[in-house]
Amino acid sequence: MKGFARRGQWAVRLVTLIACFLIAPAFAETRQVTDVLGRTVTIDAPAKRVVLGFHYGDYLAVGGEHAFDAVVGVSRGAWERKVPANWALNVAHRPSLATLPDVGETENNSFSVEKVLALKPDLVVLAAWQFQALDSEVKRLEQLGIPVVAIDYNAQTLERHLASTRLLGIITGQEARAAELADFYAKVVEDIQTRIAAAHRPKPRVYAEFGNKGPAEYSFTYGRNMWGAMVTLAGGDNIAAPFIQWWGVMNPEQVLMAQPEVIFISGREDNSNPIALPMGPGVTADDARSHLRAFMQRPGWSNLPAIRDGRLYGVYQGASRSLEDFAMLQFIAKQLYPDLFQDVDPMANYREFYRRYMPIQPQGTFAIGLNP
Incomplete structure (x- = not known):
């Protein structure tokens, strides 16, 4: 019995050692x-x-x-x-x-x-x-x-x-x-580009701008990185690309001459500027939408195809330059080619990403159009 007890003690110690090894950093x-x-x-x-x-x-x-x-x-x-x-x-x-x-x-x-x-x-x-x-x-x-x-x-x-x-x-x-x-992100990009390539559509002309200055003053647009690169990945023709290498302010006349068919304004939750576009955690859809509509009043914008067709959208600046921007890519692609992405819910996918991979669950407005 003593030998059996000793063997039992060694077995317990062995299991303990293995468990410690498995959970150790x-x-x-x-x-x-x-x-x-x-x-x-x-x-x-x-x-x-x-x-x-x-x-x-x-x-x-x-x-x-x-x-x-x-x-x-x-x-x-x-x-x-x-x-x-x-x-x-x-x-x-x-x-x-x-x-x-x-x-x-x-x-x-x-x-x-x-x-x-x-x-x-x-x-x-x-x-x-x-x-x-x-x-x-x-x-x-x-x-x-x-x-x-x-x-x-x-x-x-x-x-x-x-x-x-x-x-x-x-x-x-x-x-x-x-x-x-990495595999998940690659598959999202592949899915977007495969659908668009199969449709053989002309690329919509797109303008993207950081809305931190509000509608009264043009702020950064993007050439080959951030929102500019995302527009390109999502099948759009970025009108800033010929004029802006990375980021910078585009001449308003150039925007008007380019006649963008879709416009994205990015915003964040820092409301130190009261006329800036608010987007992100804690921002209500009504607040974001009312600020977004103010951009429609810019001089000359009423004649742009994007404004005439109601294709002006707000996106969260904090959801760019990150793995979580996969949802912004999906949102952009869906606004450029609505019929090709009817089965894709970018914001549901965004919330699921946070549920699976992040310790917090932000509530707010991360992508929005003019209509509820």
Whole structure:
């Protein structure tokens, strides 16, 4: 009986050891990765101490909520300032986010290498645009032995979306989840383009603008990235492409001469400008729609095909340059080719994405037309 008891005790210990092994975090290993700029970088993966510059939602979607256990610092303003309601929702769910050290921003020249070094990171993850703006700072970090990798969802190309997602999978130790997300995104783009190609339709002329200045003043439009690239992916003819390389203000006369057939105005939840288009978490459909209609009163717009046909739409700026922009691609494609996408519900798909991959469930208005 004593021998049986001892064997039973060893069995219990063995099961316990196996269980501990299965639930323990993955051990880091040294790996060489290629970032979106084609640089070969040696990192320890999964990373244990990460400074994250941008693309916070994608880091969460790929790595899962617990991936932020390894984040020791962020460029906080780019999250809190640009999409404040999204930030507030995430902080309400995970209060520790509010205490994460802020390493500063590239856009106001407050990014601090000293703040990064004080956090003793084993990896710094930057958006490609941040990396390019911080050339000397990146070199200094690398000289001090801190690897820096660049990811890029701003380009809005399928290639960079997939490469960035897979790279985040390595960084967070969630390669299978990253592969699932990359495959999902690729299939959405393939479905959109296959349907459109099979229909052999002329491409509708499209104008997209960031509505942060309201109808009184033209703001950024997009050439080869962000909403401009999304319009192209969704089968539209982006009227800004001949005039704007990346982003910039298009001459109003050029817009009128191009006679866009469909117009998309993007907005976010930051209402510091009362006439800006509000879109996103916490924004009601009535509020978004009333602000959107004000753009119809711009000089000369009543003569545009898009306005005459009621094809003016609002979209959420925070749902661009991200994996979640798959739903914006579907929405754009559906407005350009309504009969080809009758079975697609972009906003239901958007909510399902959040349910499956994100820790929060935002309520608000993320894509809208002129009519209820």
